[in-house]
Amino acid sequence: MIDFRRREFVPASLIALSAVLVMAATLLFMLFYPRPTTRGLAEESRAKKLRARLKTKEDQERLGVATTAVNANTWPGNPETVGPAALARLNGLAARRQVKVTQFRPQRTTEAGEFTTLPFLVTLEGSFPQIVQFARDIDTPGTRLTVNLLQISAATDENGQVSATMGVVAYLKPKDEVPAPTNSRRTTNRA
Numbered sequence: 001m002i003d004f005r006r007r008e009f010v011p012a013s014l015i016a017l018s019a020v021l022v023m024a025a026t027l028l029f030m031l032f033y034p035r036p037t038t039r040g041l042a043e044e045s046r047a048k049k050l051r052a053r054l055k056t057k058e059d060q061e062r063l064g065v066a067t068t069a070v071n072a073n074t075w076p077g078n079p080e081t082v083g084p085a086a087l088a089r090l091n092g093l094a095a096r097r098q099v100k101v102t103q104f105r106p107q108r109t110t111e112a113g114e115f116t117t118l119p120f121l122v123t124l125e126g127s128f129p130q131i132v133q134f135a136r137d138i139d140t141p142g143t144r145l146t147v148n149l150l151q152i153s154a155a156t157d158e159n160g161q162v163s164a165t166m167g168v169v170a171y172l173k174p175k176d177e178v179p180a181p182t183n184s185r186r187t188t189n190r191a
Contacts, residue, residue, distance in 0.1 A: 074173040075144050086170050097134040099126035114174035124164045131164045
């Protein structure tokens with residue numbers, strides 16, 4: 001019983017009154033707060049699946065673009081076949097720009113992540129504008145070569161010919177990992 005008239009019952013009365021108020025608030029919450037439905041959960045699940053599919057599709061498109069870019073800028077095959085092909089490509093670009101390739105020296109290959117880099121040191125002769133344009137031609141997409149060094153010496157004669165040393169790098173395509181063979185047949189020893 002709640003009795004605030006007698007001083008010894010006041011603490012117990014306050015506790016009882018607060019318990020009644022908490023129960024009333026809980027009852028009101030249960031009556032007026034909307035209950036979760038399975039329809040809402042199903043819609044949320046469908047929305048999550050749709051977002052996941054869209055994200056997967058976007059990621060696959062980005063992967064396709066990145067794979068195309070890697071394929072356009074890397075060489076297939078092994079280092080023994082890439083060197084002559086790179087020299088042929090350089091000679092073709094040099095003939096177009098009227099630049100003379102005087103030396104082509106392969107350097108030691110290195111690993112850069114999943115890629116194998118094949119550096120070459122190329123010595124050229126030609127006019128300064130021709131050498132610069134030749135370097136730009138090498139760095140264009142699709143040549144599968146990049147310039148990482150360009151040193152041009154001063155003209156040595158009246159014709160304005162200069163000598164240049166150029167570092168060129170070719171990247172090999174990463175080797176796909178071959179899965180280990182699995183033996184699907186079980187063998188049992190019968191003794």
